Amino acid sequence: MISVEEASRLVLATVRPQPTETVALTEATGRVLQIALHADRDFPPFHRVAMDGIAVAFAAVAGGQTEFPIEATQLAGAVPQPLLNPGAAIEIMTGAMLPPGTDAVVRYEDLELREEAGRRIARVLVPPPAAGHNVHRQAADRRQGDLLLPAGVRLGPAEIAVAATIGASTVPVARRLRVAVVSTGDELVELDQAPLPHQIRRSNAYMVRAALLEVGAEAEIFHFNDDQAALRQGLPPLLATFDALVLSGGVSKGQADFLPGALQEVGVAQVFHEVRQRPGKPFWFGQQAGGAVVFALPGNPVSTFVNFYQYVRPWLRQCLQPQAPRPELKAQLAASVTFRPRLTHFLPVQLDYSPQGCLLAHPQPAGGSGDLASLLQCDGFLRLDAEQEEFRAGEALPLVRFREEVR
Numbered sequence: 001m002i003s004v005e006e007a008s009r010l011v012l013a014t015v016r017p018q019p020t021e022t023v024a025l026t027e028a029t030g031r032v033l034q035i036a037l038h039a040d041r042d043f044p045p046f047h048r049v050a051m052d053g054i055a056v057a058f059a060a061v062a063g064g065q066t067e068f069p070i071e072a073t074q075l076a077g078a079v080p081q082p083l084l085n086p087g088a089a090i091e092i093m094t095g096a097m098l099p100p101g102t103d104a105v106v107r108y109e110d111l112e113l114r115e116e117a118g119r120r121i122a123r124v125l126v127p128p129p130a131a132g133h134n135v136h137r138q139a140a141d142r143r144q145g146d147l148l149l150p151a152g153v154r155l156g157p158a159e160i161a162v163a164a165t166i167g168a169s170t171v172p173v174a175r176r177l178r179v180a181v182v183s184t185g186d187e188l189v190e191l192d193q194a195p196l197p198h199q200i201r202r203s204n205a206y207m208v209r210a211a212l213l214e215v216g217a218e219a220e221i222f223h224f225n226d227d228q229a230a231l232r233q234g235l236p237p238l239l240a241t242f243d244a245l246v247l248s249g250g251v252s253k254g255q256a257d258f259l260p261g262a263l264q265e266v267g268v269a270q271v272f273h274e275v276r277q278r279p280g281k282p283f284w285f286g287q288q289a290g291g292a293v294v295f296a297l298p299g300n301p302v303s304t305f306v307n308f309y310q311y312v313r314p315w316l317r318q319c320l321q322p323q324a325p326r327p328e329l330k331a332q333l334a335a336s337v338t339f340r341p342r343l344t345h346f347l348p349v350q351l352d353y354s355p356q357g358c359l360l361a362h363p364q365p366a367g368g369s370g371d372l373a374s375l376l377q378c379d380g381f382l383r384l385d386a387e388q389e390e391f392r393a394g395e396a397l398p399l400v401r402f403r404e405e406v407r
Contacts, residue, residue, distance in 0.1 A: 001274040001281075004310070004344040004383070010271050011285060011311045014293050015318040018174040025163055028155050030216050031173035032321045037149040040166045042139035047098035049076075051134040054089040054111065054122050055102035058131040061124065070120040074099060089122055098135055105134035152321055174320050177217040180242040181208045184250040184259060185299060186226045203372060204248040204304045211308055211402075212246070215316045226250065231262035239266065239292045243319075246312055249299030252282040259296050260284050268294050276386055277344040279303040279369035283311070300369035306346045306381060309402050330396040331361040331382065337391045339384055346381035348374060349399075351406050359406075361399065379403040 002010075020034045049055065056068055068089035072081050076095030083090055083101030090099045098105075110126035128134070142148065148162050155163070155171070163171060188202035189195050205221045212219040222238065224230050238245055250259035251273075264270060268286040275283050280303040284296035293315070297307045331351065339345045349361035361382050366374040380401035384391055391397065 001276050002272050003386070004275055004277050007272060007275045007283070007285070008311060008314070011295075011315050012318055014271075014287050015315060015322065017322060018177065018319055020172045021175045022170050022172050024170055025160060025168055028163075028171050028173055029157075029160060031155050031171075031176075033149055033153050033155055033159070034151055034172040034174055036147055036151050037163060037166060037168060037171075039142045039144050039146045039148055041144050043142035043146075043165075044136050044138055044140065047138050048136040049092050049094055049096045049098055049105055049134070050136045051105055051107040052094050053092060053105050053107040053109075053134070055083070055092040055099050055105050056089045056124075056128075057083065057086045057102055058104040058128060058133075060087050061104065061106075061127045066124045066127070068122045068124070070122055091120075091122075103131040103135070104128040107134060152323065154321060177243045177316055177319055178241070179212050179217045179219045179316075180222055180238045180245045181205045181212065181219050182222045182224060182238070182245055182247040184224050184226065184231075184247060188223065204299065204301055207301065208246050208248065208304065208308060208312075211313070212316070215313055216320060217316055226258060228258040228262055231258055232265055235262060235266045235268075239268070239288050239294075242292055244293045244295065244312075244315075246308070247294065247296040248304050249297075251284045251296045251298055263294060263296065268292075275344075276342070277306075277346065278341065279346065280307040280310075281343070283307050285311070298369075301372040302348075302366065302369040302375065305375060305402070306400070309381070309400050310346070310383075328398045329401060331359040331380075331399040333382065333391055333393055333395045333397055334360045334362040336393045337363055337384070338389060339391070340389050342386050344386045345384040346400065347384055348378040349380055349382050350377055351379040351401075351403075353406060359399070361397070379406070 054068060065087060070091050071084060071088045073091040074081055074096050075093050080097040080099045081090060083099050090102060092105060106124050106128055112123045112125060114121050149159055153159060183202045183205040187199050189199050191201055195201055209219040209221055224234055247259060250257045260273060263286055268288050270286045273284045274281055280298055282298040286294045295312050297304045337347060348364045348366050350364050352360045352362060354360050364377050380399050383398040383400060
């Protein structure tokens, strides 16, 4: 039996970068960019008007002129019209290109407009303090050729907007990981079946599939009964098709726990079996030579849940987006806890914020690793060190978080 830390290290040692595929930008949200994207022109690409008002030559304002006849009106997207008379103004809208011959903008709030002899006159009440006032200068944000998005970044709304700005209608991204989700057990029935008193519906597979979709993987569900021959026959096609298998059940010491033996019979080498933790101790991990990685998780739902977020999710994220290790996320324990077994304990917690804005973790009651409904009240698990028995309120402890929003 190995430690949680050693198990995590061994799992991440099997990470392999994903191949590249090109997708439309409209389909790229959440995907990981595989090349760097650079500015195709300056940002902004021209001197851009930042306020609705009038564009003037600052020299006229600096010379004491306060009234300006309006020569023309220019909207955003219109070809710029040059200022013909340096003592006049052009009415201008936000987003328009600054007209040639002007170098400052007076916003509507700082002037008065009137009609006089068929002409519109702007009287400046608050003169601009300098040339360039209310103007977003060309290249003020980025210059042509500047790096905008490095390779390896996950494409969220801001990244999609920047890619669209430079005309990237398609982008090369990491291929989604293909994962087979496999439930095992004679006691499990389909969702649309009425279970007999000795049966349950197979919820773990759907839980794992939902968690995989959140990470950005493709997932397909399969099921095997507790039959070693069926496992030997059914596992090889999955190993040949998918990047990873996540199995639930059949890995402990029961008479029908055939998975470890069946996996090794079909060519999956065991990396480890059993981790010094609660819940989820019977976790089995292995890899086919040059092929699929296999996470065989214990069948109790909370055990499956804990092991997915402690081991499977980090592996998936590193495959899609390799990055240097980051400091662990921690939360303050809201109430003291005692745990005496020499095991790393994953304590179910609900998250909240202190008045000072610190993340607080409130321990939640649970009926053991089979209490699926207890997860509804939880946002994550605090990882309690195996070498410690007493954990005091206020202590900052590592957090395995599965719900991003604090209720």
